[in-house]
Amino acid sequence: MLRTLLHKTLLTAIAILLGGWAVVAQQNVVKGTALSFKVDDNPTVDYRWVIYSVEAGTTVNLSSNTHISDEYTFNVEGNFEVRVYPVDKTSRCLGEPLTLPISVAGDPPTIVFDDLSTPYVCSANNGLNSRAEIACTVNYTGPLPWTFKYSVDREPAVLPPGADEIWSSSFDFVVTIRNESGLKSRSEIMIVEARSLSGLEVVENIDDHSVEIDVLGLPDTKFTDYEPTAMAGTLQSFKANILRHDPDITPSSPANRKRYEIIVPDGATVLNENTRLLADELHSELSFDIQWGNELGAKQIKLIEKNAFNCYGDTIYADVNLIESFMVDLGDDKEVCKGNEITLSPSINMEGDFKYSWSTGEKTESIQVSAAGTYTVTVTETNLNKTSMASVQVNLLDLPVVDLGDDYELAEGEVKTLDAGAEGAYLWSTGDETKTIEVDKSGLYFVTVTGLNGCEASDEINITSVNDVFAIDLGDDIQACVNEEVILNPNPSIQQNYKFKWDTGEETQTIRVTESKTYTVVVTDDAGNVKRDEIAVVFNALPIVDLGPDRNIYEGESLVLDAGNAGANASYSWSTGESSQTIEISEAGDYSVTVTNGNGCSNEDEITIIKNAGQKFTVDLGDEIEICEGDRAYLEPTIDRDIDATYKWIPGEATDKGIYVDKKGKYCVEVSDAFGNKETACVDVIINKSPIVDLGDDISLEAGETAVLDAGNADSFFQWSTGDITQTIEVGTAGDYSVAVTNPKNCIGRDEVKVSFPRGETFVGFPSGFTPNGDGNNDVLYVRGNNIKTVTFIIYNRGGRKIFQSNRLDVGWDGTFKGQLQRMDTYVYYLNVGFDDGTSVQKRGEVTLVN
Numbered sequence: 001m002l003r004t005l006l007h008k009t010l011l012t013a014i015a016i017l018l019g020g021w022a023v024v025a026q027q028n029v030v031k032g033t034a035l036s037f038k039v040d041d042n043p044t045v046d047y048r049w050v051i052y053s054v055e056a057g058t059t060v061n062l063s064s065n066t067h068i069s070d071e072y073t074f075n076v077e078g079n080f081e082v083r084v085y086p087v088d089k090t091s092r093c094l095g096e097p098l099t100l101p102i103s104v105a106g107d108p109p110t111i112v113f114d115d116l117s118t119p120y121v122c123s124a125n126n127g128l129n130s131r132a133e134i135a136c137t138v139n140y141t142g143p144l145p146w147t148f149k150y151s152v153d154r155e156p157a158v159l160p161p162g163a164d165e166i167w168s169s170s171f172d173f174v175v176t177i178r179n180e181s182g183l184k185s186r187s188e189i190m191i192v193e194a195r196s197l198s199g200l201e202v203v204e205n206i207d208d209h210s211v212e213i214d215v216l217g218l219p220d221t222k223f224t225d226y227e228p229t230a231m232a233g234t235l236q237s238f239k240a241n242i243l244r245h246d247p248d249i250t251p252s253s254p255a256n257r258k259r260y261e262i263i264v265p266d267g268a269t270v271l272n273e274n275t276r277l278l279a280d281e282l283h284s285e286l287s288f289d290i291q292w293g294n295e296l297g298a299k300q301i302k303l304i305e306k307n308a309f310n311c312y313g314d315t316i317y318a319d320v321n322l323i324e325s326f327m328v329d330l331g332d333d334k335e336v337c338k339g340n341e342i343t344l345s346p347s348i349n350m351e352g353d354f355k356y357s358w359s360t361g362e363k364t365e366s367i368q369v370s371a372a373g374t375y376t377v378t379v380t381e382t383n384l385n386k387t388s389m390a391s392v393q394v395n396l397l398d399l400p401v402v403d404l405g406d407d408y409e410l411a412e413g414e415v416k417t418l419d420a421g422a423e424g425a426y427l428w429s430t431g432d433e434t435k436t437i438e439v440d441k442s443g444l445y446f447v448t449v450t451g452l453n454g455c456e457a458s459d460e461i462n463i464t465s466v467n468d469v470f471a472i473d474l475g476d477d478i479q480a481c482v483n484e485e486v487i488l489n490p491n492p493s494i495q496q497n498y499k500f501k502w503d504t505g506e507e508t509q510t511i512r513v514t515e516s517k518t519y520t521v522v523v524t525d526d527a528g529n530v531k532r533d534e535i536a537v538v539f540n541a542l543p544i545v546d547l548g549p550d551r552n553i554y555e556g557e558s559l560v561l562d563a564g565n566a567g568a569n570a571s572y573s574w575s576t577g578e579s580s581q582t583i584e585i586s587e588a589g590d591y592s593v594t595v596t597n598g599n600g601c602s603n604e605d606e607i608t609i610i611k612n613a614g615q616k617f618t619v620d621l622g623d624e625i626e627i628c629e630g631d632r633a634y635l636e637p638t639i640d641r642d643i644d645a646t647y648k649w650i651p652g653e654a655t656d657k658g659i660y661v662d663k664k665g666k667y668c669v670e671v672s673d674a675f676g677n678k679e680t681a682c683v684d685v686i687i688n689k690s691p692i693v694d695l696g697d698d699i700s701l702e703a704g705e706t707a708v709l710d711a712g713n714a715d716s717f718f719q720w721s722t723g724d725i726t727q728t729i730e731v732g733t734a735g736d737y738s739v740a741v742t743n744p745k746n747c748i749g750r751d752e753v754k755v756s757f758p759r760g761e762t763f764v765g766f767p768s769g770f771t772p773n774g775d776g777n778n779d780v781l782y783v784r785g786n787n788i789k790t791v792t793f794i795i796y797n798r799g800g801r802k803i804f805q806s807n808r809l810d811v812g813w814d815g816t817f818k819g820q821l822q823r824m825d826t827y828v829y830y831l832n833v834g835f836d837d838g839t840s841v842q843k844r845g846e847v848t849l850v851n
Contacts, residue, residue: 028102028103028105028143028144028145028196028198029074029102029103029104029105029143029198029200030104030105030106030107030108030109030142030143030196030200031074031075031076031077031104031105031106031107032073032074032075033073033074033104034071034072034073034074035071035072035074035102036068036069036070036071036072037049037068037069037082037084037100038067038068038069039067039084039098040067041066041067042067042086044088044089044090045086045087045088045089045095046065046066046086046087046089047064047065047066047067047069047084047085047086047087048061048065048084048085048087048094049061049062049064049069049070049082049083049084050062050082050083050084050085050097051072051080051081051082051083052080052081052082052083053076053078053079053080054078054079054080054081055078055079056078060072065087069082069084074102074104076104077104077105077106078104079101079102079103079104080101080102080103080104081099081100081101081102082099082100082102083097083098083099084097084098085097103143103144105141105142105143107141107142108142108200108201108202108203109140109141109142109143109146109194109195109196109200109201109202109203110140110141110142110202110203110205110208111138111139111140111141111148111191111194111202111208111209112138112139112208113136113137113138113189113191113208113209113210113211114136114137114138114139114170120213120214120215120216120717121133121134121177121213121214121215121216122215122216122218122310122311122312123183123185123215123216123217123218123311133174133175133176133177134174134175134177134189134213135172135173135174136150136172136173136174136175136189136211137170137171137172138170138171138173138191139169139170140166140169140170140171140194140202141169142196142200142202143196143198143200144166144167144168144169144196145165145166145167145196145197146166146194146195146196146197146202147159147163147164147165147166147193147194147195147196147197148160148163148166148171148191148192148193148194148195148202149163149191149192149193149194150173150175150189150190150191150192151189151190151192152175152176152177152187152188152189152190153187153188154188154190157192157193160173160174161173165197175189177213177215183217183218183623184214184215184216184217184746185214185215186212186213186214186215186744187212187213187215188210188211188212188213189210189211189212189213190206190209190210191209191210192209194209214717216307216311217307217311217746218307218311218312218313218314219242219243219259219305219306219307219311219313220241220313221240221241221242221260221303221304221305221313221314221316222240222241222316222636223238223239223240223303223316223318224239224240224241224285225237225238225239226238226239226301226318226320227320227350227351228319228320228321229320229321229323229326229349229350229351230292230320230321230322230323230350231292231322231323231324231325231326231350231384231386232292232293232294232295232296232322232323232324233292233293233294234292234384235271235289235290235291235292236289236290236292236320237287237288237289238287238288238289238290238301238318239285239286239287240285240286240303240316241278241283241284241285241286242259242260242275242283242284242285242286242305243259243282243283243284243305243307244277244281244282244283244284245259245260245275245277245284245286246275247275247276247277247284249275259305259306259307260286260303260304260305260306261303261304261305262288262301262302262303263301263302263303263304264290264301264302265299265300265301266293266295267292267293267294267295268290268291268292268293268299268301269290269291270288270289270290271288271289271290271291272287272288272289273286273287273288274286274287274288275287279660280631280632280634280660282631282632283634286303292322295322296322296323296324297321297322298319298320298321298322299319299320299321299322300317300318300319300320301317301318301320302315302316302317303315303316303317303318304316323349323350325386325387325388326348326349326350326352326379326381326386326388327348327349327388328346328347328348328377328379328388328389328390329346329347329348329349329390330344330345330346330347330375330377330390330391330392331347331392332392333392333393333394333395334392334393334394334395335394335395335396335397335453336369336370336394336395336396336397337396337397337399337453337454337455337456338396338397338398338399338455339370339399340370341368341369341370342368342369342370342394343366343367343368344366344367344368344369344375344377344392344394345365345366346365346377346379346390348379348388352381352382352383352384353381353382353383354379354380354381354382355379355380355382356377356378356379357377357378357379357380358375358376358377358378359374359375359376359377360375369394371394371396372394372395372396373393373394374391374392374393374394375391375392375393375394376389376390376391377389377390377391397453397454397455398451398453398455399451399455399456399457400421400422400423400424400449400450400451400455400456400457401421401422401457402420402421402422402447402449402457402458402459403421403459404418404419404420404445404446404447404459404460404461405461406461407461407462407463407464408461408462408463408464409463409464410439410440410441410442410463410464414440415438415439415440416438416439416440416463417436417437417438418436418437418438418439418445418447418461419435419436420435420436420447420449420459421449422449422451422457423451423452424449424450424451424452425449425450426447426448426449426450427447427448428445428446428447429444429445429446429447429460430445439463441463442463442464442493442494442495443462443463443491444460444461444462444463445460445461445462445463446458446459446460446461447459447460462495464494464495470492470493470494470496470525470529470531471492471493471531472490472491472492472493472521472523472531472532472533473490473491473493473533474488474489474490474491474519474521474533474534474535475491475535476535477535477536477537477538478535478536478537478538479538479540479599479600480537480538480539480540481539481540481541481542481599481600481601481602482514482539482540482541482542482601483542483601483603484539485512486512486513486514486537486539487510487511487512487513488502488510488511488512488513488519488521488535488537489509489510490509490521490523490531490533492509492523492525492531496525496526497525497526498523498524498525498526499523499524499525500521500522500523501521501522501523501524502519502520502521503519503520503521504519513537514539515537515539516537516538516539517536517537518534518535518536518537519534519535519536519537520532520533520534521533521534540597540599540600540601541597541599541601542597542601542602542603543564543566543567543570543595543596543597543601543602543603544564544566544603545563545564545566545593545595545603545604545605546564546605547561547562547563547591547593547605547606547607548607548676549607549676550607550608550609550610550676551607551608551609551610551676551677552609552610552611552612552616552673552677553585553586553588553609553610553611553612554611554612554616555611557586557616558584558585558586559584559585559586559609560582560583560584561582561583561584561585561591561593561607562581562582563581563582563593563595563605564581564595565581566595566596566597567597567598568598569597569598570595570596570597570598571595571596572593572594572595572596573593573594573595573596574591574592574593575590575591575592575593575606576591585609587609587611588609588610588611589608589609590606590607590608590609591606591607591608591609592604592605592606592607593605593606616677617639617640617641617643617671617673617677617679618639618640618679619637619638619639619669619671619679619680619681620637620638620640620681621635621637621638621667621669621681621682621683622638622683623683624683624684624685624686625683625684625685625686626685626686626687626688626745626746627662627685627686627687627688628687628688628689628690628745628746628747628748629687629688629689629690629747630662630690631662632660632661632662633660633661633662633685634658634659634660635649635658635659635660635661635667635669635683635685636657636658636659637657637658637669637671637681639671643671643673643674644673644674645657645671645672645673646671646672646673647669647670647671647672648669648670648672649667649668649669649670650667650668650669650670651665651667661685662687663685663687664685664686664687665684665685666682666683666684666685667682667683667684667685668680668681668682668683669681669682688743688745688746688747689745689747690743690747690748690749691712691713691716691741691742691743691747691748691749692712692713692749693711693712693713693739693741693749693750693751694712694751695709695710695711695737695739695751695752695753696753697753698753698754698755698756699753699754699755699756700755700756700757701732701734701755701756701757701784702757702765705732705767705784706730706731706732706782706784707730707731707732707755708728708729708730708731709728709729709730709731709737709739709753710727710728711727711728711739711741711751712727712741713727713741713743713749714727715743715744716741716742716743716744717741717742717743718739718740718741718742719739719740719742720737720738720739721736721737721738721739721752722737731755732782732784732785733755733784733785733786733788733809734755734756734757734786735754735755736752736753736754736755737752737753737754737755738750738751738752738753739751739752757786765783765784765785766781766782766783766784766847767781767847768846768847768848769847769848769849769850770815770847770848770849770850771850771851772814772815772816772821772849772851773851779814780812780813780814781812781813781814781815781847782809782810782812783806783809783812783831783833784809785809785833787835787836787837788809788833788834788835788836789834789835789836790807790833790834791806791807791808791809791831791832791833791834792805792807792830792831792832792833793805793806793807793812793813793829793830793831794829794830794831795813795827795828795829795847796827796828796829796830797817797822797825797827797828798825798826798827798828803817803822803827804817815849821851822849823849823851824848824849824850824851825848825849826846826847826848826849827846827847827848827849828844828845828846829843829844829845829846829847830842830843830844831843831844
C-alpha cells in the first residue's frame with residue numbers, strides 16, 4: 001500500500017530542465033546532451049534518481065535526493081530510462097518508479113535531398129497542368145520527431161503539409177513550380193529551417209539541401225484565320241499555328257500520337273483535319289473545318305497542344321457567333337437637297353461573297369440617288385444561297401426661294417434696297433451678311449442664301465445708273481491670300497459694248513489672276529473712247545495649320561491641340577471659343593481652328609476626337625528571345641484589344657503582322673490603329689550556339705569488350721537512341737548509336753557512331769578477369785555479344801557451389817555472394833547463349849576475380 005501511495009505522489013510525467021526552464025518531456029536527444037529532470041515536490045518523501053542503460057543493462061545512480069535530479073550527460077548512443085523512486089522519509093520505504101524513455105542518437109541531425117525521379121516539370125498554363133508539381137523526398141538522420149521548410153527560388157519558406165512533426169526518417173512532399181512565362185527555365189528547391197523538435201539544428205550542407213529542376217517551355221499555339229460570325233448549319237474553316245507535326249499522323253491516328261486536341265461545342269463536328277509544315281520547319285499549320293449544328297448563339301472552339309515532353313500549352317479559344325442569316329443595314333432615313341445626290345451603301349455583319357439587287361434595278365454595291373422615295377436592296381450570299389433585305393427612305397429638302405428681281409437702272413441720286421427674301425444665312429457679293437443691302441451705284445450684285453434646312457440657292461441683279469459716264473475702275477490695290485480667287489474687272493460705268501485688252505494678252509472683261517504683280521487693262525467703246533487703269537495684286541502666304549490626323553482619347557486622358565506658330569500679330573479662333581495657339585481638350589467631338597496671320601490670310605484645320613472608354617491599346621513583343629544558330633524566331637506583337645491594326649517593322653520596313661528573323665539584334669514594331677494611334681514595342685533577339693557533339697570515329701570491338709560513348713556538353717539534356725538520358729553510355733553490342741544533346745539554351749546538336757564486331761554478327765564472350773573494387777572500371781562481369789536472344793550465365797566457386805546466375809545481358813556478376821565480396825581467385829563459368837537466327841553456343845571456362 002505504501003509503494004502505491006508513494007507512486008501517486010508523483011506527476012504522471014517527468015519534465016526535462018533546459019536552461020533552468022521545465023519543458024515538455026522529450027524522448028530523443030543527440031550524443032553529448034546534458035539534461036536534468038524534475039517531478040512535483042512532495043515534502044513527505046525523498047527521491048532516488050537512476051539512469052538505466054537498456055542495451056548494457058547497467059544503472060547510474062544520481063546523488064540528488066530532491067524532486068530535481070543532478071545534470072546527466074548522455075555520452076553513449078543507445079536507449080536509456082530515467083527512473084525516479086519516491087522514498088518515504090519516515091519508513092524509508094521505496095515506492096514504484098516513474099520512468100521516462102530517452103533515445104540517444106550518435107551524431108548531429110543531417111538531411112539529404114533524395115534524387116528526383118523526374119528531372120523536369122512542365123510550365124504552368126491556363127488549361128491542363130495548371131499547376132506544375134513534382135514529388136520530392138528528403139531523408140533525415142537525428143532525433144525524432146523533426147521538421148523542416150522548403151523554398152522555391154529563394155521565395156519565403158513553406159512548411160509542407162504534415163511536416164510540423166515528423167516521426168519517420170524519410171518524408172515525401174509535393175512542390176508546386178510556377179512558371180507563368182511559358183518559357184524554359186530552371187528552378188531551385190532548397191530545404192531550410194530543418195531541425196529536430198528537441199531544438200537540434202540540422203548540419204548545413206547546400207549540396208544535400210537543394211536540387212535544381214528544369215521547367216520546360218510550352219507550345220505557343222495561335223489561331224491565324226477564322227471568321228467570328230457564321231451561319232448555323234454551315235461549314236466553317238479554321239487555321240492555327242502549332243509545333244512541327246508529323247503529317248503522317250492523321251485524325252484517325254491514336255490520340256496519344258497527336259500533339260493537339262480540338263474541343264468543340266455540342267452539335268458541332270470537326271472535319272478535314274490537316275497539317276502542313278511551314279517554311280521555318282519548326283511549326284506546322286493546322287487546318288480544319290467545323291460543321292455547325294442549328295443552335296444559334298455564342299460558340300467557342302478550344303485548341304490545346306502538347307510538346308514532345310507531354311507539356312500542355314495554353315488553351316486557345318476561337319469565339320464564333322452563330323446566326324440564322326446575315327443582317328443588311330442601310331442606316332437611318334436620309335435627307336438631300338433638291339438637285340444634289342446621295343450615296344446609298346449597305347453594311348453587312350459578316351464576311352462573304354455577296355451579290356446586290358436594288359429596287360432601282362442596279363446591281364452594284366452602292367448607288368447614287370437624287371429623287372425622294374424608298375430604296376430597297378436585296379443581298380444574296382452566293383455560297384449559302386441565303387438573302388437579306390434592307391430599306392431606307394430618302395427625303396428631298398426644298399431650296400430657299402431667292403429672287404432679287406429684274407435688272408434695274410438707278411435714277412439720279414437714287415438708293416435701292418436689295419432683299420434676299422428667304423430666311424437663313426446670307427452672303428452678298430459685297431461681303432455683307434444681312435438679309436438686305438442698299439446700293440447707289442451700278443454693278444452686278446448677287447447673293448447666296450443658306451436656308452434653315454442647310455440647302456443653298458443664289459440669284460443676281462445688274463444695277464445701272466442714268467448718270468453713268470463711261471469710266472472704268474479696277475479698284476484699290478489688292479492684298480490677297482494664295483488660296484483666294486482674285487477676279488479683276490474694270491467695271492465699265494455704262495452698260496454697252498466694249499473691247500478689253502489686258503497686259504496678260506486676255507481680251508475678256510474679267511480675268512482670274514494668281515501671280516503677284518501689277519495688272520493693266522485698256523477698255524474701248526464702240527465710239528472709240530479709250531480708258532486705261534492698273535492695279536497691284538499681292539498674294540500672301542497662308543499660315544500653316546495642321547492639327548494632325550483624327551485621334552482617340554481615353555477616360556482620364558487629355559490632349560493638347562496646337563494650331564502652330566503663325567508669327568507676329570496672328571490670331572486664333574477655335575470652335576470652342578478659345579483664342580490661344582494651343583488648347584487642352586478631354587472630350588470627344590469635332591474641333592476646328594481658324595488661324596489668321598499678320599497679313600490677314602487665314603487657314604483652318606479640323607480634327608475629330610473619338611473617346612474610347614478605357615480602351616487604349618498596348619503592344620508587347622514579350623521578353624528577350626533566344627534562338628539557336630540556324631533557327632528563326634517568329635515575331636508577332638500581342639495587342640491587348642481587337643483593333644484594325646497596321647504594322648511597320650524596324651529594321652526592314654515590313655508591314656506584315658508578324659515577321660521571321662534569324663539575326664541578332666533589336667527588333668521594333670510600330671502598330672497603328674484605324675484612328676492613327678501608334679504604339680511601339682521592341683524585343684532583343686539573341687542567337688545561342690548549338691552544342692557541338694562528336695562521338696568520334698566508328699568503333700570496332702572484340703567479344704567481351706565495351707565502349708563508352710561520351711556526348712560531352714555537361715549540364716545538357718541527353719537523348720540516346722538507346723533511351724538513355726545520361727552524358728555517357730557504355731555499349732557492348734553492335735549497332736548504330738545516336739544522341740541528341742539539348743544544352744541549357746534549348747539548342748540541339750546531334751551525332752552518331754557505328755559499333756561493330758569484326759568477327760561477324762553472331763558471337764558472344766566476356767573478359768578473362770574483372771576488378772570489382774568500385775573504381776568504375778571493369779567492376780561488373782557482363783556477357784557481351786551480338787544478336788543474342790537468350791542467355792544463361794552461371795558462376796561456380798572452386799568447391800563447385802553456384803554463387804551467381806543471370807538470364808539477362810544487363811545483369812552481370814559484381815563479385816559478391818549473399819552481399820559479401822568474394823576473395824581474389826579463379827572461378828568457373830558456364831554460358832549458354834541462343835541467337836536471333838536460331839543458332840546457339842555453349843561455353844565453359846575460368847574467369848579471375850582481382851580485388
